[in-house]
Amino acid sequence: MTMSSPDSPLSVLFAEPEVSALMSDIDGTLCRIVDRPEKAKVPQRASECLEKLSTELACVACVTGRPALTARRMVGAPNLIYFGNHGLELLSPGDEEPRMTLEGDEAERVAKFVAKNDSPHWVSAKIRLEDKGAIQALHFRGAGERTEIFVRGIADQAEAAGLVTHWGRKVLELRPPDMAGKAGAVEEIITGSKIRTVVFAGDDQTDLDAVKKLYKLRDDGQIKKLLVTAVASEEGPKELIELADIVVQEPDQWIDLIEGLAESRG
Ligand SMILES: [Mg+2]
Numbered sequence: 001m002t003m004s005s006p007d008s009p010l011s012v013l014f015a016e017p018e019v020s021a022l023m024s025d026i027d028g029t030l031c032r033i034v035d036r037p038e039k040a041k042v043p044q045r046a047s048e049c050l051e052k053l054s055t056e057l058a059c060v061a062c063v064t065g066r067p068a069l070t071a072r073r074m075v076g077a078p079n080l081i082y083f084g085n086h087g088l089e090l091l092s093p094g095d096e097e098p099r100m101t102l103e104g105d106e107a108e109r110v111a112k113f114v115a116k117n118d119s120p121h122w123v124s125a126k127i128r129l130e131d132k133g134a135i136q137a138l139h140f141r142g143a144g145e146r147t148e149i150f151v152r153g154i155a156d157q158a159e160a161a162g163l164v165t166h167w168g169r170k171v172l173e174l175r176p177p178d179m180a181g182k183a184g185a186v187e188e189i190i191t192g193s194k195i196r197t198v199v200f201a202g203d204d205q206t207d208l209d210a211v212k213k214l215y216k217l218r219d220d221g222q223i224k225k226l227l228v229t230a231v232a233s234e235e236g237p238k239e240l241i242e243l244a245d246i247v248v249q250e251p252d253q254w255i256d257l258i259e260g261l262a263e264s265r266g
Contacts, residue, residue, distance in 0.1 A: 087185035
């Protein structure tokens with residue numbers, strides 16, 4: 001189903017395009033979640049539409065748990081802002097390397113914990129470790145209940161060591177304390193900018209953090225209009241669905257909305 005103009009629910013972005021931002025999560029939102037994260041693919045039509053929209057709107061950004069460079073490679077739209085690693089890496093158009101929003105000892109704290117606690121059992125328990133620098137992600141999609149219990153044990157240890165644990169869709173992330181996450185990312189994009197209208201889309205707990213921040217920025221008057229799209233899933237937080245203006249059932253339906261908006265611009 002393709003939404004067509006002028007009925008596109010996202011057309012609020014073109015009331016004042018010069019102060020409007022389109023922000024989207026990637027995994028589970030612009031592409032389906034697959035067993036192996038490196039196999040996830042963002043459809044070509046999504047890349048083309050986002051790139052086109054980025055030339056007309058104040059900002060088109062992907063806000064993701066992926067490293068920013070990986071995100072840009074996956075989405076393949078060079079004119080977007082990529083806020084990667086849950087707000088830790090900001091990659092602007094034309095930049096070859098992302099700017100880090102956290103540095104020094106704090107940035108290395110989680111990797112040190114993992115180096116100390118990693119064991120061959122992590123592999124035999126079907127945990128796949130993703131090294132994201134300041135954040136380390138333990139993926140356990142496809143593993144059984146015993147693995148999940150084991151991962152909970154790692155989470156307890158990490159918390160005891162002063163780290164922050166964050167549960168996503170079949171993934172445990174170990175993070176340094178005081179990390180602002182995607183909430184910090186959306187705030188950084190908006191604060192000090194001219195952006196007054198935001199359309200945001202996501203599917204998971206980290207996106208809910210961003211959405212709550214966006215509602216707060218709207219209540220505080222920093223942004224005037226906010227439209228939230230949630231991609232529903234069994235694994236995602238129900239609160240995100242409750243807070244969303246638009247709920248779609250799969251990434252392709254979110255891309256349909258983006259495409260409908262891009263096509264409405266001719
Ligand atoms: Mg996601």
